Each structure stands twice: as C-alpha cells, then as structure tokens.
Amino acid sequence: MASSSYSNPPCAACKCLRRKCMPDCIFAPYFPPEEPQKFINVHKIFGASNVSKLLNDVSPHQREDAVNSLAYEAEARMKDPVYGCVGAISVLQRQVMRLQKELDATNADIIRYAYNEMPQPPQPPAASQYGGRRTAAGHGSSGGGSFDQNSGFYYPSQWNNNDPSGDNESGSM
Secondary structure, three states, rough: OOOOOOOOOHHHHHHHHHOOOOOOOOOOEEEEEOOOHHHHHHHHHHOOHHHHHHHHHHHHHHHHHHHHHHHHHHHHHHOOOOOHHHHHHHHHHHHHHHHHHHHHHHHHHHHHHHHHHHHOOOOOOOHHHHHOOOOOOOOOOOOOOOEEEOOOEEEOOOOOOOOOOOOOOOOOO
C-alpha cells in the first residue's frame, strides 16, 4: 500500500528541517533532494525563514537566480567566513591585474623584438643613461642624441636635440 507522501521524495530543505514537504513548498523547485548541501549551506548562513521570506518577495521568474546567488554566497561564506564572495572577487581582480601586467610586458617585448629587426641608430654609452659622466651642458653625452627611458629608444640629435619643448632654441623658456 503506497501513500502519496512516498511518491515524491521531500526536497532538501524539508528533509533538513525534518518536516513534511507539501506540494506548494517554496523550496522544492530550487533545492532538489539530490543537492542537500546546497540548502544546508544556505540555511546555516541565511536561515530557512529568511530564505523563505526572500523567495516569497521575489517574482517567480527571478527566484532561481536568487537561490543560485544565495547558494554561491553561502558556499563562499562557508569557505571564507570573513570576506565570503568578496574575497573570491578580490583574488580574481588581483589575478587580472597580474595578467594585465604580464600582457603589457609581453607586448613591450614584441615591440622591442620588432624594433631590433629594423636598422638601429647608434646607442649612447650605458653610463650616460644612468647619470654617468656629464658634459658642461648637463646632457648625458656629447654625441647630441637622447635616450628616452620610457620607450627604450635612442633618438639622434636631428630629431630630438635634448629639448623637451621641441623648440630647438637654446636659452629660451
């Protein structure tokens, strides 16, 4: 003799709360009996009553997204009680910044390698780049060129006469 209560197993929420799962159970569509840990985490963090109130306040087409968000946040809170999912987001943001720096360095290497394939003007002595011997004018070398430390390229004097303003007139500001 089979009763109607055995035809449908109780949802994970009703099973955890040790109550009879009614046909109109608010939890049943979102906490199937195969996923008990999902409800256990949500219940520990938010409480069954609060989740029930939240699901009743949310429109039916948004309930699944709300439950998935609650389950994600609850799982994150179980792993990291202080930061929860914000900690996971922070870790991912740091990873994105690290990868962006790595990408920028790789792109700079590609530009540097492409530049090395083109004919290069003569490089100034290494000591002049880092404050080595200076001439009376205060410029690194007497060759008349400049080394742009930001781009790593050497510009001969005919294009850049060590004049950052581009005027090429000496003594005027």
